[in-house]
Amino acid sequence: MNIVLENLTKEFPARGKRNSGSVKAVDHVSCQIPDGELMGLLGPSGCGKSTTLNLLCGLEKPTEGKIFFGDEDVTALAPEFRGVGMVFQNYALYPHLSVRQNIRFPLENRKGKDKLSKEEMNRRVEDAARLVQIEELMDRKPGELSGGQQQRVAIARALVKFPKVLLLDEPLSNLDARLRLKTREEIRKIQKQTGITTVFVTHDQDEAMSICDRIAVMKDGLLMQQGRPQEVYDHPANLFVARFLGTPPINLFAGEVRGQTLYLGGKPVLPAPGVPDQPVWTGIRPEGFILKADGPLECQMERVEVTGRDVSIISSHSACTEGTLRSIISSEEGAAAPTARTVRFALKPGKVFLFSKDTEEVIPLSGEGKEL
Amino acid sequence: MNERKNKLISEKNHKAWLYLLPALLFLIAFMVYPLIDVLIYSVEEGYNFASQTYFGVGGYNFSYVLHDPYFLQALKNTFILVVITVPLSTILALLISTGLSSIKPLRDLYQTIYFLPYVTNTLAVGLVFMILFQKTEYTDGLVNLVIHFFGGSSVDFIDGPYWAKMFVLCFYTIWVVMPFKILVLTSALASVNPDYYKAAKVDGTPKLRVFTRITLPMISPMIVYLVITGFIGAFKAYSDAVALFGTDLNAAGMNTIVGYVYDMLYGDSGGYPSYASAAAIILFAIVLTVTCINLLVSRSSRK
Numbered sequence: 184m185n186i187v188l189e190n191l192t193k194e195f196p197a198r199g200k201r202n203s204g205s206v207k208a209v210d211h212v213s214c215q216i217p218d219g220e221l222m223g224l225l226g227p228s229g230c231g232k233s234t235t236l237n238l239l240c241g242l243e244k245p246t247e248g249k250i251f252f253g254d255e256d257v258t259a260l261a262p263e264f265r266g267v268g269m270v271f272q273n274y275a276l277y278p279h280l281s282v283r284q285n286i287r288f289p290l291e292n293r294k295g296k297d298k299l300s301k302e303e304m305n306r307r308v309e310d311a312a313r314l315v316q317i318e319e320l321m322d323r324k325p326g327e328l329s330g331g332q333q334q335r336v337a338i339a340r341a342l343v344k345f346p347k348v349l350l351l352d353e354p355l356s357n358l359d360a361r362l363r364l365k366t367r368e369e370i371r372k373i374q375k376q377t378g379i380t381t382v383f384v385t386h387d388q389d390e391a392m393s394i395c396d397r398i399a400v401m402k403d404g405l406l407m408q409q410g411r412p413q414e415v416y417d418h419p420a421n422l423f424v425a426r427f428l429g430t431p432p433i434n435l436f437a438g439e440v441r442g443q444t445l446y447l448g449g450k451p452v453l454p455a456p457g458v459p460d461q462p463v464w465t466g467i468r469p470e471g472f473i474l475k476a477d478g479p480l481e482c483q484m485e486r487v488e489v490t491g492r493d494v495s496i497i498s499s500h501s502a503c504t505e506g507t508l509r510s511i512i513s514s515e516e517g518a519a520a521p522t523a524r525t526v527r528f529a530l531k532p533g534k535v536f537l538f539s540k541d542t543e544e545v546i547p548l549s550g551e552g553k554e555l
Numbered sequence: 556m557n558e559r560k561n562k563l564i565s566e567k568n569h570k571a572w573l574y575l576l577p578a579l580l581f582l583i584a585f586m587v588y589p590l591i592d593v594l595i596y597s598v599e600e601g602y603n604f605a606s607q608t609y610f611g612v613g614g615y616n617f618s619y620v621l622h623d624p625y626f627l628q629a630l631k632n633t634f635i636l637v638v639i640t641v642p643l644s645t646i647l648a649l650l651i652s653t654g655l656s657s658i659k660p661l662r663d664l665y666q667t668i669y670f671l672p673y674v675t676n677t678l679a680v681g682l683v684f685m686i687l688f689q690k691t692e693y694t695d696g697l698v699n700l701v702i703h704f705f706g707g708s709s710v711d712f713i714d715g716p717y718w719a720k721m722f723v724l725c726f727y728t729i730w731v732v733m734p735f736k737i738l739v740l741t742s743a744l745a746s747v748n749p750d751y752y753k754a755a756k757v758d759g760t761p762k763l764r765v766f767t768r769i770t771l772p773m774i775s776p777m778i779v780y781l782v783i784t785g786f787i788g789a790f791k792a793y794s795d796a797v798a799l800f801g802t803d804l805n806a807a808g809m810n811t812i813v814g815y816v817y818d819m820l821y822g823d824s825g826g827y828p829s830y831a832s833a834a835a836i837i838l839f840a841i842v843l844t845v846t847c848i849n850l851l852v853s854r855s856s857r858k
Contacts, residue, residue: 242757263758271750275750280768
């Protein structure tokens with residue numbers, strides 16, 4: 184099921200006397216989610232991603248704009264007629280019902296010609312349980328399950344009605360780190376197996392990047408950028424997206440372009456073909472540094488962190504907006520990690536982004552750059 | 556090793572008892588001792604209050620009380636009151652609090668209005684009820700005016716037929732106990748996580764089913780609490796009847812068990828602590844039994 188959002192806007196009226204003026208939680212968002220894909224809605228808390236999800240499932244009515252599921256305009260449709268399955272952040276499993284009753288609950292709501300026979304209901308409950316591998320927990324109460332198990336029950340409950348669209352609201356935030364890794368793989372697997380178009384809300388870019396077919400990055404209700412995770416990572420549209428994606432985060436410098444060359448701290452570090460002279464924000468991915476004895480970027484050495492797979496060199500530079508900058512070097516290269524006071528890097532052109540100081544939009548570098 | 560551990564535990568126990576001592580002393584002096592005393596009074600036959608003497612020990616006091624028509628009337632009144640007011644007030648409170656939690660505008664105002672009876676004085680409200688329902692030679696009272704308006708004939712609710720008096724008593728009791736129940740239930744309803752309702756909505760659950768399958772089970776502990784305290788409160792009813800019908804409840808035929816106990820101690824026929832104690836013990840037994848049944852029922856229904 185293709186999902187199309189058209190100019191979707193949700194405005195919440197002002198609350199109380201003190202904060203007058205309404206709040207635009209979602210501001211003219213347009214995007215398209217192709218059939219069968221897993222879409223990650225990504226952004227910091229308060230960016231409107233959960234509101235977007237609520238608009239999709241029908242719990243909130245948009246102030247403006249339209250939502251299409253396939254060819255059908257569902258904007259005015261109540262949640263139960265949209266054919267959506269929703270998994271809530273806290274799972275919202277009914278504590279007084281057993282796992283089996285919880286999964287059955289959506290099916291028992293059906294009336295009239297949609298009503299299912301007992302056998303059909305049981306069969307579908309069993310199928311859903313098998314899909315998420317909780318067959319042996321069916322007679323327990325949610326309170327007796329671990330977080331991960333509750334999560335699966337919630338997914339089973341969402342899937343049992345064969346939804347056209349599956350919506351997941353921060354599904355992994357209540358799990359511990361190891362379980363999170365495992366569960367996200369499972370969500371991915373189940374999504375591929377069922378082929379249901381899925382929207383997945385998260386503030387964790389790592390989560391979104393790793394399992395989503397597409398991601399949409401939001402900030403203050405605005406859609407900043409959307410696309411394949413790698414695409415968005417490699418070509419951030421603005422400073423916000425560049426800073427939001429990637430762990431460890433991108434290193435930010437205040438720089439300047441003069442004569443088609445990027446200067447950091449007054450020294451030329453990279454050719455910037457086709458860029459007019461102006462002050463710029465410069466973002467350099469941690470993996471964009473190359474250790475080079477005569478590299479153009481000279482930094483003050485702070486310390487070296489060894490993780491086994493690679494080596495992080497923490498150093499400082501006068502133009503860097505944070506206190507320190509982090510560069511990641513593969514451990515073969517990093518074996519010769521410098522012990523001197525200063526360290527010099529060359530920069531990989533594809534990992535360096537320039538942003539306008541006014542608009543914070545990316546400044547495209549024309550043609551393939553070369554390292555200095 | 557084991558011995559040391561035991562010693563440690565017993566030392567800890569001593570300390571615990573020491574900490575509990577002040578509370579225990581009070582409980583023993585003001586609860587356990589009076590209870591035992593009541594029990595002793597109730598089995599002392601022919602107790603004379605003035606000389607503090609009695610003839611013997613036996614079950615005569617109980618037999619007297621159980622054969623006293625006034626006590627039987629009080630027992631009947633109390634049971635009718637309990638059976639009518641407890642379920643009715645709980646259901647009404649549930650409906651009102653559900654209504655309160657589903658409206659947004661002016662909710663606080665309504666909550667205050669519904670809570671007002673709780674802070675008003677029982678006797679004062681009883682007086683108002685009496686004026687509303689009473690029929691005298693000078694006036695018919697507001698309620699009778701309404702009955703007239705709808706074409707009925709007037710009834711004296713305060714000094715008239717038994718059913719009318721019982722109706723007023725029940726009406727008044729429900730009115731008095733409702734605010735607390737509404738307060739408890741509204742906060743219970745507010746504490747249900749809204750995500751459950753959202754989940755139910757996405758699944759297209761009909762409203763009634765949401766109420767019976769989600770809301771009710773979620774707030775059932777509070778309902779059980781209200782029913783149990785409601786039963787106990789209704790069995791101990793006394794001041795409500797006094798407020799409406801005056802102190803001579805036996806003459807009005809509207810006495811309650813607690814009223815009977817009071818009359819036996821201090822009323823016109825007073826000075827019979829043995830009979831009063833026997834009646835009190837009977838009330839205690841009834842309340843205990845009903846509470847046990849309540850707990851058993853609520854426990855088995857939760858499984």
